[in-house]
Amino acid sequence: MALSAFLQSKKEACRALVEALGRHFDYVSILGTDVKATSVRVNRQISNVGEDSGSTECGFVLKLNSGRAFFEYSLDDITGDIEALADRIVAELVIDPSLVDACIQAAPIADEPLVESFERPSDLADFDEATLLAHCNQIKDQLLAADEHIVNAMVIIRTLNVHKLFVSTNKMLDQNYAWVNAYSIITYRDGDKMISAREGANGPCLGPVLERLPTRTPILVDKARHLITATPIEPGVYDVITDPSITGLIAHEAFGHGVEMDMFVKDRALAKQFVGDYVAAPIVSMRDGAASCLSVASYFFDDDGVPAHDTQIIKDGILVAGISDLGSASVLGTEPTGNGRRESYKRKAYSRMTNTFFEPGQDKLEDMIASIKHGYMIFETNNGMEDPKNWAIQCVAEYGIEIVDGKLTDHYVSPVVISGYVPDLLKSITMISDDFVVEGSGSCGKGHKEWVRVSDGGPALKARVKLG
Amino acid sequence: MKKIIELLQQNPQVNDWRILENSTESYELFFIHDQLETVRKTDTCTCTVTVYVDHQDFRGNSTFTVYASDTPDDLAAKIQSACAKAALVCDRPYALPSEGTLKAKLPSNLEGRAMSEIAAEVGRAVLAAGHLPTGGINALEVFVKKTTVHVQNSRGIDKEQVRHSVAIEAIPTYNGEKESVELYEYYDLSTLDLADLSAKIKGRMQDVSARGVATRPTEGISCPVLLTAGELRNLFGTLAYDRGFYDAYAHTNLLSPGDLLQTDPQGDRITITMRDHVEGSPAGSYFDADGTALVPCTVIKDGKVVANFGGSRFAQYLGCEPTGELPICQVDGGATPEAALRAVPHLECVYMSGLQVDTYSDYIGGEVRLAYYFDGTRRIPLTGISISAKLSHVLNHLRLSSETTVQGRYAGPAAALLEGFNIF
Incomplete structure (x- = not known):
């Protein structure tokens, strides 16, 4: 995948705009995005083939700084008179006189010279929409034929084709990569009870995803047959085993948000005071980074033009470091870690997670299950909510399976809400499996907005938590 | 263009x-x-x-x-x-x-x-x-x-x-x-x-x-839960958006017109109307993404599902009149002043991680980051607790305040007292 023709054609205009604005600001950068998202979707009654307009974007965002407050300007195009555009941008980025003296102080921004083009091989061009639609219809028909209680089946294949161009005084970077997410979702009804169940496949190339998704069909149908029998859980504190999805959710909500270093700047993260201290059991290690593994949040440079990192967050139970964007690093006087991400060119860059996970341990999953007299194995992320200031946590799982006398039973419970105090949860981890899965299909908001694609995961954990 | x-x-x-x-x-x-x-x-x-x-x-x-x-x-x-x-x-x-x-x-x-x-x-x-x-x-x-x-x-x-x-x-x-x-x-x-x-x-x-x-409670609490507009918006929004034409056409909504949302109401009966405008709401609109004019529609009346709502295409498929994709969920106020709801012992959940409402699993609950426990005389701030209940039970045992408020896409009771929660 080479840089898109659109961004290729704008390189010189970007250079010229950086130069023109450089007469007003010490630091100027421009990020150009050309992201095309497509969706092929079928269910029992309707189908759709086209762009996923919610994720498709094409435009530019400028970042400007002269040692105090940052300025950003988002716009659709930079075609035309560059000098006039620069004048317009400067004129429109006014600050009300009452706020001029209230601007923050930031350290000068390093703009290390770097000119490079990055690309990850992709097979998106090898498949046309007719092929994808036929594939979706085949899986949908198999699902609908599998059980009379399946009232609807939806199959979705989403592709994301990312091209980004970053230009500053000393940098000219571009990156080009793709990601594929596919899902099968069924609605299963038995009398007055109805449930929804899903299975997915994802990866950087379509071919393997198309091979993998149909293999999930029998698993999905079996899961639905069990979920329809699920009962509410009796609230209480239990020994649990988390599947990789829930492990990842805990990593994400417990310490991922808590080490986003723009939260350090705002004094919104308790973790700031705990760097160098034990925050988890000594068997726990955790990492984040666009370069830490290959998943949906793997890129070559972030939206601030900082190269992707692999950051060790927790090492043997001790909090080691946080993750930062360029702005928060410049205020804190630290090195940015390649975690500056935007929902789109229309939005601000914040410190954000990428691929976040617990590292594998040395236990066998079967031994972990066998070690529990009574508890639950918890599966599949529904949603979660962070509280980095006060280390409360809520993780909502789709379902759990009761463990009795060291064996998984047929008793499903749903939904399952994990809540509690982060250090209590992390320090209660006593076993970690030796396997490892990162789920590349998540998205994450900061507070209740600013959605970006993230992955999380890890091994299975054994912990003691409050379930409700 | x-x-x-x-x-x-x-x-x-x-x-x-x-x-x-x-x-x-x-x-x-x-x-x-x-x-x-x-x-x-x-x-x-x-x-x-x-x-x-x-x-x-x-x-x-x-x-x-x-x-x-x-x-x-x-x-x-x-x-x-x-x-x-x-x-x-x-x-x-x-x-x-x-x-x-x-x-x-x-x-x-x-x-x-x-x-x-x-x-x-x-x-x-x-x-x-x-x-x-x-x-x-x-x-x-x-x-x-x-x-x-x-x-x-x-x-x-x-x-x-x-x-x-x-x-x-x-x-x-x-x-x-x-x-x-x-x-x-x-x-x-x-x-x-x-x-x-x-x-x-x-x-x-x-x-x-x-x-x-705020402290974690040292002993078990058993009392009704009081929710205010921020959480009621989530509860009633979930019930309302289950009434969309698309879901009806896809057979993915649990209830159909004629079905009872409240099977045995012991408190107030719920009435929800989807609206185009409500004074004070920033979500008001004249038309939806297809340009269909918006027509207010009561979807739940006195605890019974009476209609679905939605845009032109799925209305045609279902043989219904389109209402447009109505943006605002308006819930009728109840009979009891908020002060009277607050006069009985209750747990007011002021700030939650996110109220989980799942119609399929018949579940409502979540983690509470700040609550006030009113024991009849004192108002005690609590943290570190969770609540959970059967949604159907809660809906049959709720009392809505007569005072209403507007918050985002929600216009309805400022508070509600709900029974049947486990507090743990």
Whole structure:
């Protein structure tokens, strides 16, 4: 995948705009995005083939700084008179006189010279929409034929084709990569009870995803047959085993948000005071980074033009470091870690997670299950909510399976809400499996907005938590 | 836009088309403590074109995005590509909404003022209201926006509406001797009332101060739960949006018109009406993304499902009259004054991680970060607790306040007292 023709054609205009604005600001950068998202979707009654307009974007965002407050300007195009555009941008980025003296102080921004083009091989061009639609219809028909209680089946294949161009005084970077997410979702009804169940496949190339998704069909149908029998859980504190999805959710909500270093700047993260201290059991290690593994949040440079990192967050139970964007690093006087991400060119860059996970341990999953007299194995992320200031946590799982006398039973419970105090949860981890899965299909908001694609995961954990 | 329409009209494969433009101008301020960290300005437009292609007895559609830099050749190629994709889709035929023109502004007192001035005014007001010897607003984001939505189609729809709004994200923080705690506040307003905004922030500063001294309960609590508008919006929104035409057509909603939402109501009966406008809500709209005019629709009446709502296409499939995709959930107030609801022992959940409402699993619950337990005489701040219940039981045992309020897409009781929760 080479840089898109659109961004290729704008390189010189970007250079010229950086130069023109450089007469007003010490630091100027421009990020150009050309992201095309497509969706092929079928269910029992309707189908759709086209762009996923919610994720498709094409435009530019400028970042400007002269040692105090940052300025950003988002716009659709930079075609035309560059000098006039620069004048317009400067004129429109006014600050009300009452706020001029209230601007923050930031350290000068390093703009290390770097000119490079990055690309990850992709097979998106090898498949046309007719092929994808036929594939979706085949899986949908198999699902609908599998059980009379399946009232609807939806199959979705989403592709994301990312091209980004970053230009500053000393940098000219571009990156080009793709990601594929596919899902099968069924609605299963038995009398007055109805449930929804899903299975997915994802990866950087379509071919393997198309091979993998149909293999999930029998698993999905079996899961639905069990979920329809699920009962509410009796609230209480239990020994649990988390599947990789829930492990990842805990990593994400417990310490991922808590080490986003723009939260350090705002004094919104308790973790700031705990760097160098034990925050988890000594068997726990955790990492984040666009370069830490290959998943949906793997890129070559972030939206601030900082190269992707692999950051060790927790090492043997001790909090080691946080993750930062360029702005928060410049205020804190630290090195940015390649975690500056935007929902789109229309939005601000914040410190954000990428691929976040617990590292594998040395236990066998079967031994972990066998070690529990009574508890639950918890599966599949529904949603979660962070509280980095006060280390409360809520993780909502789709379902759990009761463990009795060291064996998984047929008793499903749903939904399952994990809540509690982060250090209590992390320090209660006593076993970690030796396997490892990162789920590349998540998205994450900061507070209740600013959605970006993230992955999380890890091994299975054994912990003691409050379930409700 | 004229060029796109011309190209669409020239393409013989295009049977119908829709163009949806969403333009946003914004001015944004980001504060850390009382310092200005970032100033942002945006001037962007997202324009999508949907083509509809009829083939045999089917209709297919496909959507693409128009870029500001697209040339006529680019656009012609995108139209042709979209036609090819639409021809793959074999859906039941449906007609687009037709014949309607409108150019309107949604009511707001923000129009005509400089966005930078409004943002600064809001910033100063929130920071001042949050100022306490023991705390303040640790982070504040202010988004002043003018959004213009314009929809046109091949059947004569040409509608445009302009919305002015200000969105505010604030983090009230209390710095105690032993620990610092925070709450999260988000407001989306079409009308700015600085006195009201300041009063809300001051109220939240009291709450966050309470969180600072809140403790985990030392013994079990069993009492009704009192929820206020922030959580009721989530509860009733979930019930309301289960009534969409799309879900009815896809057979994915649990209940149908005629079914009982409240099977054995022991308290107030629930009535929910989906509306186009409610005074004070920033979500008001004159039309939906297809240009269908919005017609208010009561979907639940006295605890019984009476109707579904939604846009033109799925209304046609179901043989119903379209109401448009109505944005606001209005719930009728109950018979009891809020003060009377608060007079009995209860647990008021002020701040939750996110109330989970699952109609399929018959579940309602979540983690509570700040609650006040009223034991009949004292109001005790609590933290570190969770609540859970069977949704169907709670719906049969709820009392709604007679006072109503507006919060985002919700207009309804300011408070409700719900029975049947486990508090743990």
